[in-house]
Amino acid sequence: MLLEVDVEKNFGDFQCRIAFSLKSDKCGVFGPSGSGKTSLMHMLAGLLQPDDGKIKLNGLTLFDRQAGINLPPDARRVGVVFQHAHLFPHMSVKKNLFYGLHRIPLAQRNIDPDQLIMALQIGQLLDRSVAKLSGGERQRVALGRTILACPHLILLDEPLSGLDGMLKYQIIPHLRRVFAEFSIPMLFISHSLQEMRMMTEEVLVMQHGLVEQQVPTEELARTSHGSGGRGYTNLLHLESPHDLGKLLSYRWGEVPLMLVKTENPAAGEFGLNSRDILLFKKHPEATSARNMLPCIVRKTYQTDWLVGVELDCQGNTLIAEIVPQSLDELDIRPGNRIVAVFKASAFQRLY
Amino acid sequence: MVSLSPADLQAINLSLQVAVTATILALPAGFGVAYLLALTDIRGKAMLEGIVNLPLVLPPVVTGYLLLLLFGRHGWLGHLLGLFDIRIIFTLRGAVIASAVVGFPLLVRSIRIGLEGIDRQYIQASRTLGAKWWDTLFTITIPLCSRAILAGTTLMFARSLGEFGATIVLAGNMPGVTQTIPLAIYQYTSTPGGDSMALSLCLVSILLSFVVLLIGEGANRRLARR
Numbered sequence: 001m002l003l004e005v006d007v008e009k010n011f012g013d014f015q016c017r018i019a020f021s022l023k024s025d026k027c028g029v030f031g032p033s034g035s036g037k038t039s040l041m042h043m044l045a046g047l048l049q050p051d052d053g054k055i056k057l058n059g060l061t062l063f064d065r066q067a068g069i070n071l072p073p074d075a076r077r078v079g080v081v082f083q084h085a086h087l088f089p090h091m092s093v094k095k096n097l098f099y100g101l102h103r104i105p106l107a108q109r110n111i112d113p114d115q116l117i118m119a120l121q122i123g124q125l126l127d128r129s130v131a132k133l134s135g136g137e138r139q140r141v142a143l144g145r146t147i148l149a150c151p152h153l154i155l156l157d158e159p160l161s162g163l164d165g166m167l168k169y170q171i172i173p174h175l176r177r178v179f180a181e182f183s184i185p186m187l188f189i190s191h192s193l194q195e196m197r198m199m200t201e202e203v204l205v206m207q208h209g210l211v212e213q214q215v216p217t218e219e220l221a222r223t224s225h226g227s228g229g230r231g232y233t234n235l236l237h238l239e240s241p242h243d244l245g246k247l248l249s250y251r252w253g254e255v256p257l258m259l260v261k262t263e264n265p266a267a268g269e270f271g272l273n274s275r276d277i278l279l280f281k282k283h284p285e286a287t288s289a290r291n292m293l294p295c296i297v298r299k300t301y302q303t304d305w306l307v308g309v310e311l312d313c314q315g316n317t318l319i320a321e322i323v324p325q326s327l328d329e330l331d332i333r334p335g336n337r338i339v340a341v342f343k344a345s346a347f348q349r350l351y
Numbered sequence: 352m353v354s355l356s357p358a359d360l361q362a363i364n365l366s367l368q369v370a371v372t373a374t375i376l377a378l379p380a381g382f383g384v385a386y387l388l389a390l391t392d393i394r395g396k397a398m399l400e401g402i403v404n405l406p407l408v409l410p411p412v413v414t415g416y417l418l419l420l421l422f423g424r425h426g427w428l429g430h431l432l433g434l435f436d437i438r439i440i441f442t443l444r445g446a447v448i449a450s451a452v453v454g455f456p457l458l459v460r461s462i463r464i465g466l467e468g469i470d471r472q473y474i475q476a477s478r479t480l481g482a483k484w485w486d487t488l489f490t491i492t493i494p495l496c497s498r499a500i501l502a503g504t505t506l507m508f509a510r511s512l513g514e515f516g517a518t519i520v521l522a523g524n525m526p527g528v529t530q531t532i533p534l535a536i537y538q539y540t541s542t543p544g545g546d547s548m549a550l551s552l553c554l555v556s557i558l559l560s561f562v563v564l565l566i567g568e569g570a571n572r573r574l575a576r577r
Binding site for chain 2: 045046047072073074076077078079080082084086088089090099100103104145146149
């Protein structure tokens with residue numbers, strides 16, 4: 001995908017001046033409420049007309065004020081998944097799903113509906129009325145509806161923020177699987193860095209109607225979360241669960257890890273905060289923590305008031321955050337050996 | 352016992368004809384105006400709204416008189432229609448126009464409230480899914496405000512059945528030609544000994560209005576269940 005945007009929009013008390021060029025198929029727009037994310041989305045989809053500028057998608061001009069071009073939303077092939085799904089309430093799930101597909105010329109239908117329905121696991125919902133769906137099911141159907149319209153780009157407008165807790169993360173594997181399987185470029189709009197990290201590779205950071213930064217998502221996570229006071233969340237994909245009585249053992253790549261037992265022992269994605277990790281120069285002799293991982297320091301970097309330490313744990317990457325004094329005392333430098341220690345209860349299951 | 356003369360039956364027939372025609376004619380225009388007021392950012396909205404609502408606040412006789420000036424032989428619309436040999440005043444067409452104009456604000460008001468209640472993101476979703484504006488209108492907008500359209504239509508129909516003031520000025524009170532139920536009742540009440548005949552037609556009028564509202568409510572419930 002190649003998306004080139006350079007637009008201006010004046011709302012009186014708020015001005016948007018958005019300019020960027022994106023190549024990655026997995027992009028995000030990150031920023032607080034009122035930073036212009038939704039205005040950008042509306043301008044891309046043709047739901048809001050910019051005052052000036054240009055929008056081009058894969059070389060096709062969607063908007064160009066000087067040339068007098070402004071394609072209507074139905075001609076842009078830019079799909080939108082809304083925050084609250086907005087399934088048409090007077091239609092069944094099936095009719096909602098096929099609404100866009102039926103409006104696309106046969107020759108341009110490049111998505112197999114059966115394959116998509118299977119990937120989203122919504123086959124059993126087809127004959128239901130929309131009112132009887134749960135929040136997660138709604139979002140899956142809304143995503144299916146948008147994809148079946150065969151768009152060249154999908155805009156996801158905070159699709160998870162209407163869902164609570166675990167449900168939010170449960171839908172992420174569906175999203176990832178579908179976008180990978182059907183290779184559709186997307187722009188994921190969110191104010192949650194966690195979601196952004198799980199869905200995107202590159203991010204536009206918006207603030208006050210401007211694009212402040214365009215950075216790899218991982219880089220944004222390392223710098224901004226550190227300064228946010230909450231620490232960086234390591235995302236660990238843990239497999240091969242094994243019941244050890246009061247503990248569960250998992251494998252993180254080649255590394256064995258111990259976690260406290262929970263109701264759901266299945267493999268999945270877990271979060272581990274960088275500030276819950278202790279670093280030791282030598283292997284500690286006796287400790288209550290269940291996980292002690294010999295690592296090699298890859299690099300260190302400064303966050304606002306802490307130091308981030310990137311560790312190599314048998315090929316896996318782990319980020320710990322420590323105060324600058326510890327850095328000197330433990331002589332933490334690239335290439336040095338160190339032991340990372342964390343408790344079996346430090347993990348948070350994401351999905 | 353209700354006894355109805357052939358003239359009464361004719362009046363009932365004419366009333367139904369006028370109400371049905373006025374409602375059918377006003378519906379597309381009413382929807383169009385409500386759409387402009389609710390979903391677009393056109394200039395002069397306040398002006399348009401004022402004009403549409405005028406018949407609601409003016410005495411119907413005044414509305415009738417203004418229509419008479421407009422459609423009379425020297426009125427500009429009357430003159431224009433005269434070129435095609437179409438007469439409005441003192442014809443059934445006049446009764447239809449009078450009913451349509453007086454009931455119009457009720458229709459527009461109901462539909463407008465319905466349209467304003469539609470979450471715009473449904474319309475936006477439809478457009479981004481590849482539907483052109485008219486496609487969205489028929490598959491999303493109209494179905495989502497169908498209950499409001501029904502309510503407006505019912506109200507307008509019932510109002511048309513009872514229209515008196517504007518009709519008598521524009522269409523006159525000619526039995527068998529323009530005499531609807533209210534005009535017939537008026538004539539009976541001003542004729543010595545016509546009281547029982549007036550009462551019979553009153554009962555018919557009540558019954559008709561009641562049936563219309565009942566049908567409207569039934570249809571409304573069906574739509575709500577959908």
